[in-house]
Amino acid sequence: MVEARFGLLPAFAAEVKFGxxxxxxxxxxxxxxxxxxxxxxxxxxxxxxxxxxxxxDWRTGTQLTTRFTAADGGTLGVAGLRQSWRSPQREWANxxxxxxxxxxxxxxxxxxxxxxxxRPPEMQDKRMVVILPEGLYEAWLDAPAANSSEFMxxxxxxxxxxxxxxxxxxx
Numbered sequence: 255m256v257e258a259r260f261g262l263l264p265a266f267a268a269e270v271k272f273g274x275x276x277x278x279x280x281x282x283x284x285x286x287x288x289x290x291x292x293x294x295x296x297x298x299x300x301x302x303x304x305x306x307x308x309x310x311d312w313r314t315g316t317q318l319t320t321r322f323t324a325a326d327g328g329t330l331g332v333a334g335l336r337q338s339w340r341s342p343q344r345e346w347a348n349x350x351x352x353x354x355x356x357x358x359x360x361x362x363x364x365x366x367x368x369x370x371x372x373r374p375p376e377m378q379d380k381r382m383v384v385i386l387p388e389g390l391y392e393a394w395l396d397a398p399a400a401n402s403s404e405f406m407x408x409x410x411x412x413x414x415x416x417x418x419x420x421x422x423x424x425x
């Protein structure tokens with residue numbers, strides 16, 4: 255395990271706050287976007303370990319935070335990219351991003367995120383992080399760049415448990 259800053263910082267980033275734009279990387283565009291293409295092309299893969307993943311559920315018209323966990327109680331491993339970054343003060347930091355993919359047809363995730371009223375249901379952009387089955391962890395870490403896209407698959411809905419979180423108490 256390596257401690258790292260959330261939000262991938264490419265070499266051209268002038269300051270840490272650039273990382274707020276790079277928390278997630280769309281698997282469909284990661285090869286072409288300047289922020290990610292070096293890490294993707296060099297296969298600087300990592301796994302972001304997570305017990306829960308939180309997503310906003312908008313089915314009622316109001317955001318309800320929903321907690322996703324592994325149905326078997328285990329830890330989830332999210333496919334990510336890593337990048338070492340050197341600050342203007344010449345200090346090094348490890349940074350990372352999580353990879354995402356379209357999940358508009360995944361049974362659980364399709365209900366998450368605010369709908370865009372300007373788009374028909376089939377055009378809604380529903381995203382989910384790329385969760386790797388534990389048996390693929392080593393393969394992902396060792397995969398050459400040419401094989402990275404093979405890992406960009408939806409995690410099966412039946413292997414996740416979605417639990418609505420109670421709203422915070424009113425003041």
